[in-house]
Each structure stands twice: as structure tokens, then as C-alpha cells.
Amino acid sequence: MKKHLHKLYGFLIFAFLYAPILVMVVYSFNGIKSRSVFDGFSLQWYQALFDDRLILESFYNSLIVAALSALIATVIGTFAAVGINKMKNRPKQAFLFVNNIPVVNPDIVTAISMMILFVFFLSVTRAMEMGFWTLLIAHVTFNIPYVVLNVLPKLRGMDNNIYDAALDLGCTPIKAFLKVVLPQIMPGIITGVIMSFTLSLDDFIISYFNSGTSFQTLPITIYSMTKKPYSPKINALSTLLFVFVLILMLIVNLRQSQNEKSKNKGGKVQATSPVVKRVIAVALSAVIVVSCAFVLVRLNSTSEIVLNVYNWGEYIDLTVIDRFEEEYGITVNYTTFDQNESMYTKVISGSADYDIVIPSDYMISKMIEEDLLAELDFDNIPNYAYIDDAYKNLEFDPENKYSVPYTWGTTVIMYNDKYVDPEDVADKSINLLWNEKYAGNILMFDNPRDVFGLALKKSGYSMNSLNPDEWAQAAADLQTQKPIISAYVMDQIFDKMISEEAYIAPYYAGDWLIIAEENEHVKCYIPAEGANMFVDSMCVLKSSNNKEAAELFINFMCETEIAVLNAEAIGYATPHSGAMAELDPEITGNEIIYPDKEVLSKTEVFVNLPQDVLTQQSNYWIDLKIESSEE
Amino acid sequence: MENNVLIDLKNICVSFGDDQILKSINLYIRDGEFLTLLGPSGCGKTTTLRVIAGFQSPDTGDVVFEGKRINDVPAHKRQVNTIFQRYALFPHLNVYDNIAFGLRIKKEKENVIAERVTEMLSLVNLKGFERRAVSSLSGGQQQRVAIARALAVRPKVLLLDEPLGALDLKLRKDMQVELKKIQQSLGITFIYVTHDQEEALSMSDTIVVMDNGVIQQIGSPTDIYNEPKNAFVADFIGESNIVDGVMLKDCVVEFSGHRFECLDKGFAENEDVDVVVRPEDVDVVATDKGMLKGIVTSVTFKGVHYEIIVDIGGFKWMIQTTDKQDVGDKIGLFIEPDAIHIMKKSEYSGKYGDFSSFSEEFDELSQPDLVAEDSEDEN
Numbered sequence A: 001m002k003k004h005l006h007k008l009y010g011f012l013i014f015a016f017l018y019a020p021i022l023v024m025v026v027y028s029f030n031g032i033k034s035r036s037v038f039d040g041f042s043l044q045w046y047q048a049l050f051d052d053r054l055i056l057e058s059f060y061n062s063l064i065v066a067a068l069s070a071l072i073a074t075v076i077g078t079f080a081a082v083g084i085n086k087m088k089n090r091p092k093q094a095f096l097f098v099n100n101i102p103v104v105n106p107d108i109v110t111a112i113s114m115m116i117l118f119v120f121f122l123s124v125t126r127a128m129e130m131g132f133w134t135l136l137i138a139h140v141t142f143n144i145p146y147v148v149l150n151v152l153p154k155l156r157g158m159d160n161n162i163y164d165a166a167l168d169l170g171c172t173p174i175k176a177f178l179k180v181v182l183p184q185i186m187p188g189i190i191t192g193v194i195m196s197f198t199l200s201l202d203d204f205i206i207s208y209f210n211s212g213t214s215f216q217t218l219p220i221t222i223y224s225m226t227k228k229p230y231s232p233k234i235n236a237l238s239t240l241l242f243v244f245v246l247i248l249m250l251i252v253n254l255r256q257s258q259n260e261k262s263k264n265k266g267g268k269v270q271a272t273s274p275v276v277k278r279v280i281a282v283a284l285s286a287v288i289v290v291s292c293a294f295v296l297v298r299l300n301s302t303s304e305i306v307l308n309v310y311n312w313g314e315y316i317d318l319t320v321i322d323r324f325e326e327e328y329g330i331t332v333n334y335t336t337f338d339q340n341e342s343m344y345t346k347v348i349s350g351s352a353d354y355d356i357v358i359p360s361d362y363m364i365s366k367m368i369e370e371d372l373l374a375e376l377d378f379d380n381i382p383n384y385a386y387i388d389d390a391y392k393n394l395e396f397d398p399e400n401k402y403s404v405p406y407t408w409g410t411t412v413i414m415y416n417d418k419y420v421d422p423e424d425v426a427d428k429s430i431n432l433l434w435n436e437k438y439a440g441n442i443l444m445f446d447n448p449r450d451v452f453g454l455a456l457k458k459s460g461y462s463m464n465s466l467n468p469d470e471w472a473q474a475a476a477d478l479q480t481q482k483p484i485i486s487a488y489v490m491d492q493i494f495d496k497m498i499s500e501e502a503y504i505a506p507y508y509a510g511d512w513l514i515i516a517e518e519n520e521h522v523k524c525y526i527p528a529e530g531a532n533m534f535v536d537s538m539c540v541l542k543s544s545n546n547k548e549a550a551e552l553f554i555n556f557m558c559e560t561e562i563a564v565l566n567a568e569a570i571g572y573a574t575p576h577s578g579a580m581a582e583l584d585p586e587i588t589g590n591e592i593i594y595p596d597k598e599v600l601s602k603t604e605v606f607v608n609l610p611q612d613v614l615t616q617q618s619n620y621w622i623d624l625k626i627e628s629s630e631e
Numbered sequence B: 001m002e003n004n005v006l007i008d009l010k011n012i013c014v015s016f017g018d019d020q021i022l023k024s025i026n027l028y029i030r031d032g033e034f035l036t037l038l039g040p041s042g043c044g045k046t047t048t049l050r051v052i053a054g055f056q057s058p059d060t061g062d063v064v065f066e067g068k069r070i071n072d073v074p075a076h077k078r079q080v081n082t083i084f085q086r087y088a089l090f091p092h093l094n095v096y097d098n099i100a101f102g103l104r105i106k107k108e109k110e111n112v113i114a115e116r117v118t119e120m121l122s123l124v125n126l127k128g129f130e131r132r133a134v135s136s137l138s139g140g141q142q143q144r145v146a147i148a149r150a151l152a153v154r155p156k157v158l159l160l161d162e163p164l165g166a167l168d169l170k171l172r173k174d175m176q177v178e179l180k181k182i183q184q185s186l187g188i189t190f191i192y193v194t195h196d197q198e199e200a201l202s203m204s205d206t207i208v209v210m211d212n213g214v215i216q217q218i219g220s221p222t223d224i225y226n227e228p229k230n231a232f233v234a235d236f237i238g239e240s241n242i243v244d245g246v247m248l249k250d251c252v253v254e255f256s257g258h259r260f261e262c263l264d265k266g267f268a269e270n271e272d273v274d275v276v277v278r279p280e281d282v283d284v285v286a287t288d289k290g291m292l293k294g295i296v297t298s299v300t301f302k303g304v305h306y307e308i309i310v311d312i313g314g315f316k317w318m319i320q321t322t323d324k325q326d327v328g329d330k331i332g333l334f335i336e337p338d339a340i341h342i343m344k345k346s347e348y349s350g351k352y353g354d355f356s357s358f359s360e361e362f363d364e365l366s367q368p369d370l371v372a373e374d375s376e377d378e379n
Ligand SMILES: Nc1ncnc2c1ncn2[C@@H]1O[C@H](COP(=O)(O)OP(=O)(O)O)[C@@H](O)[C@H]1O
Pocket: B016, B021, B039, B040, B041, B042, B043, B044, B045, B046, B047, B048, B373, B376, B379
């Protein structure tokens, strides 16, 4: 009985650890884009993965940084461990303490402090820009403590006399270290390398702050994709990574258990077979050669013009970039973000020097106020003429001096017609979100601006209201709504609506299309009280040194053919009249995506709110969120 | 004699922090000699070896090898090799590669190496063990590998740091004989460290008795045994009864309230001295014939003889005798002049040679110093 319990326990632990990975692997072969239904075996997501230049490039970047930083950190860390091990007790304790601080320190502290140091150092010396080198240094730095922690116990466990014995038999100190000490601590070193490698591959925060403009690692790319519905490409990528790490671990474990077996048996020592040794040597030198080549290429490729473009994740047809590079011989460093706020943080951190950013409306007005954007020379952007007048001179950039609209859309209210009475949606009102009949099946946005926008609009106020009383009422309304809300979420809205876990939710028009494709019962309307219209526009930063090239790029993006490619890839509405004409009429005829002028006239764009209103908003928001998590 | 001195230590001092571990060591070692450093655990034997091997540089003093000062010659360039206290074999190499290690460093040809390794393996009786992992060997076998590894590079001097310390008694005795044989057949110099006086007495040409970082006495085993210089040496080398005495004049000494004839001369008249009498040199006689009289307080059967403790005027003597006595018996003791050895008073006077607190277990416990060594080596 007890034995069975043991087995069950073991099984449960395994299931708990590996079930998620198994599910992910299975779904990477899914024939359709769903996280809940498996429909036929297909390699399409692997295909999509290998077609995604941004993912592949950042994956390659991640591998190079991980491999190089692991190697360098291991060499430095091993010598550090040897030094620390030789120290007297007191200084040794002190060193270990210092060594351990970065390990327990929150990553964000490490990340920011390094960034500040780099920015300071680089602004003084003007030696180079933040990018590959700073990222590499940062990764080496945070990996070293882990190597030390892995190697030191092996050194401690070693009989000190064997080093002396090697000297005694004629080894120079260096030879003695290589021939005798190194083999003893090798298991620790290997664990150190692997740990550094995976930590580096995994890292987001430190990379985010220290990679500058030009260099994006895989975690940053993936993270920036989360604004859009989650793509099964990630399943395929994760599966590949998992298999890669699995193979690595298997090799290491096999080697170790082989050695141990031969030792325990008291049999012959199986000195690592020459073949295995050669394979390892070849693999190592391959890594080093590739890395060096990569470094050399980076060193040499700084002469021509390089445009640094910072856009939302999955917000472009990537072939467009290739075409631009080919046509104009300008290199584009294309990197991605997931939120206006994280883009803003990075721009003002001083660690980056982007040329082009593509923020949303309110962020554009904020950046204009803060003098971060350059006035555009529209003589260089003749294709600006294609932009429909409806999207020019909007509130966030009233004279349209700083921005060229790229995509736009409105918020909509989605409902599932299987559960929601037709009469409840007849008036197309925001009040549906407050309808107690559907308590527990209603979702809300998980960001204050959209939530308060809806609440203000519900009472007929402006989404950009400056009146404290109106805000107070909106906050009170949200408090009364809270009990019937199932969750405040963002991209989970996709899943919950598709799986019919929830019946009613607000979201963005372009994303409703994706949901409706998977569940035809999800319908939507643009609220009659008026909706938020968001516009994402291309802007050039004031700090850019390549303003003309940047304008060239913006102009290129406004070529009709290019605009069509992008509109098709993104799924949001395009402000480009030329593209509108060429797009599939089924899309342009959809009155949710391209609503008519009358509906549009009731929409409102967000502008940047004054600080006191923002403070008030965030206080109300915290009240709402904190109590909700207490329940 | 001077011309075949191989190693000369002159005024060697070593300190760790505030502790002076070696206090002005002066010692020369002749070519082909079997010299033993003998002393209790922690007295500085290992440190002395490390100074010779080059792992420890002395604070002051010179290390001279074949007439040349070698203080600045690093360990790997010295023509001495060491057998470490816990063998220090290379765990990642098999027996063959361990023994071949030094030769490979010297870039010998592989066929020369193979020949030498085979030779060494037969020297230490380990033929057929070439491919074994060292961790699969017994302590005795590991010891032999360590010896073979050190000898393979044909050193002029072999330093052995308590090489038999971890072996059981039987194996120890066998290895003592083997080591001595090896030393004699190869004709190389052995500097041997032990805390076991019996081992030292049976193997050495010269014994250096150390305590507390100071050399107490240097001499042949018989010299050291028969003519210890002070109470420490007398007690450390075999059992001794050490009593206070007064040298009345040459060849006459008084102790335990009795006058004795002896062979020692050259002391001042009425000088206070330490008198040593070995337990086996005392004869038990009838009370009326004895020079001293006492009561038996304990009897232990030791196989060849009995070991009895006799209370003589409050001072407990140990005596070895073949005649059985009983506790409580009154007996007389007879001591020949040549059984008496007179020593000058020293800092050790009064600390040793009284068996009133004698207990065998205590003696046993104080012997193995491996436990203490382990913790020392950690730093
Ligand atoms: N590296 C060292 N640092 C500090 N103290 C040491 C060191 N090596 C030895 N000692 C001390 O020196 C003394 C003599 O040590 P050692 O020569 O090993 O003695 P033995 O070999 O005679 O037992 C011991 O008290 C030991 O603690």
C-alpha cells in the first residue's frame, strides 16, 4: 500500500513537472491556431517559425551571447574560485558574501545599475554604443557568481595535496592546474557553463536594459509578441529549445554516470574515449569560431547607415524590411516592444538611440510634450498624401507635424450570441458590461486607460476628461461593476472568449476578427456611446542622427504595395487610402474594422493626461485592483 | 663525512601567523641515509618535509642541496619526491597513468615509460593492476601506487610523510620491511616521518626527535634509546621511569632515598638531575635483597612478560618482569649501574616518567594523530 502511494507521489510530481511541456510539444504540431483544440498533425508552425526573420535573428543573437558569455564567465569564474579557495578564512567569507549578493539581488537592480554604469561610461568615453558588447559584458557579469558557486565546492572537496603532488612530479604550477586540478573540478565547471548558458538564454530584464538599440535577444522578441494573440510559433520554438537543452543534459548525465559506474565497479577507468573528446573539442572550437566570426562581422559593419526601428511585436510584414534594405542599401535594426510604456522607458533611459518608433496616440502627445520627437520634413515623405484625411491632425498631434499614422482601430464590445439575449445588445451600449444577468462571465481590460475610458464614456463623458467629479463617478461605477467581473485580463481575452469561459468582453476590433475566426458565435459592436479610437503612428526621435534615412523609411512604408503587405500581416485597419482600395473588399467592407463616418465621428483618441489626473487615475485603479485580489 | 652530505637545513624558522612552528631547525642528511623525523602530532614534521620539498619557504634559514642553496628553486625543479600523508593519488587517472605521470611530464618516450612503470609495479608487488581505477584499491595498494609513482622519476631523495599511518598493524609491519628493502636496493635517501617510535627504531639509520618545532635529539636508534637527552626523549622512545636525583659525584647518584652506582660522569657535584631507568632493566628480588622496596599496585599480562606498577614511597614505577606478582605483594628492586642513565634537568623535567596516572587506554588514545592531522590540513 505504502509502496503504491510512493509510486503515485512520484508519478504526480513527474506529471506536474512535465505535463505542461508535453502539452506544448503536442500543440506545436497542431493543425490550427488554437490552444484548446487539436486538429490534425502539421508542421505549419515550424514553417512559420523559420519564416520569421525577427525570431530567427534574435534566437541567433541569444545563442551567440549565451555561448560567449558562458565561456568567458566560466573562465573568469573558475579562476576566481581558485583564488577565493586559496584565501584565508576572513577575506574568503567576505568575498563569498560579495559573490552571493548578485545571485540573490533582484535582476532589476542588477539590470538598472549596469545600464547606468554603461550609459555613464559610454557618454564619457564615447567609445561605442550600447548593444552587443554591453549586453555581453552584462551577461558575463551576472553569470560569474553562478560559476564560482558551482566550482568552489569541487575545489573544497579536493585533496589539496594532489596539486602539490603534481608539482612534486615536475609540473609547473600552470601544468599542475591543467592536468590535475582541472579534471577534478570539471563537473563543477560543466554545470557552471550549462547554468550560465541557460540563464543567459533565459534572461529578459538585464538584456532589456543593456542591449541598447541594435541588439535584441529571443526573450525580448517573444515578450514583445504578447500584445497580439499568442502565436503557436512560440510552441514550435519552445519545443526546439526544450529538445536542445534535453540533449545537452543527456550528454552531460551520460558522461557522468559512465564515469561513476566504472569507478564504483572498481573496474577499469574508462578514460573518456578519444572520439568523444574529439567531438567535444570540435564542438567547442566551432562555437568559438562562429562567435569570433560574428564578433568580427559586428566590428566591421558599423560604417554604413544603420536605421534603428522600434515597433510593436508582430506589427509588420518582415519581408518589407528586406525589401527596404535591398532597395536603399541601408541596414535596418528592427527591434520590438510590448507596451507604449516599456518603449518610452527605454527611449528615455539613455541606453538606446532609436531613429524610428511607432507609439500610440496618447504616448505620441506625451513625447511631443517632452520634446522627444523630431518635426518631420514632409517633402521627404510624398507618400503621406495617401493617408486618409480622417487620420490626420488628430488631437494627439493637432497640426500633424510629428507623426505619420500606421494603423488604427477602435475598441469594440464582444459577446457570444449563444448566451447573450438579442434584446440586451439591441442598443449597442457599453451598459452590457454592467449587466448583472451575466455576472461572472464578463471580462474587462487590464489597463487603467481603457477601463476608465469605458466607464467615462458610459456616462457620456470624454475619455480625456479633466473633471475630478466625472472621474469619481467613473470609479464608483467600476466598483459596482467589480462583483460581476470574472477577471481583468489582456491577451487571455482571446482564450476565454474562444473557449466560452466568458460571454462578454471589450477588446480591439482587429483582434475580434481572430477570435471570430475560431468561434463564430463571438459577435461584436462598436458602442453607441462612442468608442476609443487608437492610432499607432510612425515618428522620428529628435535624437536620431539619420533623420533623412528615417523619413525615407517612413515614405517607403507608405508605398501602396508595402502598406497592403503590412495591413494583411497585422489585421488592424490601415489609414492608407491606396491600400484600402487594393485590400480584399470583404475586409474593407467590414463595418467593425472600417466603420462608417458617422460611427467614426463619435470615437475619441486618447491624449496624454496631465499629471494630477494620471495620479488620480492610478489611485482609483489601485483601489479597484487591490480589493479585487483580496477576494 | 662532510662530502656526502646531501641536504643541509640551516637555522630554518617557519611561522604561521603568530605561531612559530619550526624554531631554528639545524639538520643534515647524508646520501643514502634512512633518516626519520619522530615526534608527536603537530610538532612540525610535515612542515619540515614541506620545506625540503619546496612547498613551504622558510622565514629564515637556508635549505642546501648538494652544496647549493635551493631556497629559491621551486618545488617542481627539486630532485626530491614526496609520498603524501594520504597518498594524494590522482583520482581521474588509473594506476598506470598515475605512475607514468612524472615521466610524461619529463617527456620520456612511451616505450621507456611502459618499461619503467612495469618495473615499478613489480617493485611494489602490484603487477596486473595497471588499468585499475585508484579509487578501487585498498589503502595498502594505494600506498604502493604512491610509492611507485614517486620512485618512477628516480628521485635522489624520497620524502615519506607517515606513509603507513592509515594501515592496520599487520600490513604496517609488512610494509615497513618492504620499504626498508626498497630503500636498500635502490640506495636512495629516505626522509621518513612518523609518530610511531617502534617504527622509527626498527627502520632508521638516524632518528631526529622533535617536539614543539625544536629538535630534541639526533642520533642512531640505540643512542636515542639508551642515552636520551632529556625527559621528553626518554619518555617518547619507549617506556621510562624518570625520577629526580642528585649527582653526588662522578658515578654516584642518589634517588628515591638510596645511593646508586652508575656510569655517568661530568656533572657538577650535587647537581640536580633526571634519572632514567627502563622498565625492563629493573630486577625483582626479595624485599631484603632489594635496593628499593615497594608494593605492587597493578599487574598486566603482556605475553612475554608482566607489566607491573610498583609504589615506591609514593612514586609509581613501571617494571617488566617474567615472574608473576600479585597486587599487594611487597617486593624489592635491584638496579645495575649500567641500567641507570643520568640526564641534565630540562624544561621537560617532572612532566614525564611517573606512572601514577598510568592507564593503557589513555596511552592508546594519545597515539593516533591522524584525527588531528585531518583538521589541520583543512586550512
Ligand atoms: N598552512 C598552515 N597554516 C597554519 N598553520 C599550520 C599550517 N600547516 C601546519 N600548521 C600548524 O603547524 C603545526 C605543525 O604542523 P605539522 O608540521 O603538520 O605537524 P606534524 O606533521 O608534525 O603533525 C600544527 O600546529 C599545525 O596546526
